[in-house]
Amino acid sequence: LMFGAVNLVVNFGTVFVDQAYWQTALACRTPSSAVWGFIMGGLAWFSIPFAMASAMGLAARALDLPLTAAEANKGLVPPAVAVHMFGPPGAFLFACQVVVAVMSSGSSEQLAVAAIFSWDIYRRYINPEATGVQIIRCARIVICLFGIFSGLLAILLHTGLGLSLGWIYSSVGVFLGGAVLPIVFCLTWRHASGIGAICGAVGGMMFGITGWVV
Structure with a gap:
């Protein structure tokens, strides 16, 4: 129950405050297409975490894997189940899944941040007469800087602070x-x-x- 309440608040925040979703909505031709697109996308997406979390969590309980509470909080239940069930190929497939998920979400977030800086800050306040080439150059610089910042922040939170x-x-x-x-x-x-x-x-x-x- 507590996880459900936390998940509800977290997902409302990550969707409403995420620039990537707003860019997707603005790219739609009509409001109705945006509404139905988000509804269908949400229904299709819901099956992934629901099925994976249920399958991996129940499998870990059924197999009685020797995982501590600290390891579970670090998100190590799915890879432990994959390794126990399929061995090294399971670890490889799960690593590929994580890499694809990070690349997919990370690319959209980088483009969203680049759009804010290049259009809403650079073109509006710094260089109102900026050309298309200058805006693209600014966006590429922001993408590189934000990618480096995100990587360093992840290392700091996980390794430096141990969160x-x-x-x-x-x-x-x-x-x-x-x-x-x-x-x-x-x-x-x-x-x-x-x-x-x-x-x-x-x-x-x-x-x-x-x-x-x-």
């Missing part, structure tokens, strides 16, 4: 959950302002961190 995957997953909801309602109000309430949305998102994050720590 578990469960801790990071819970922290995402704390940091991003406060911005969900301000974004919803910006879309549905004509009196919503940019300053109010920013204050609501930052204030929600601060209250979330306070409640989490205290």
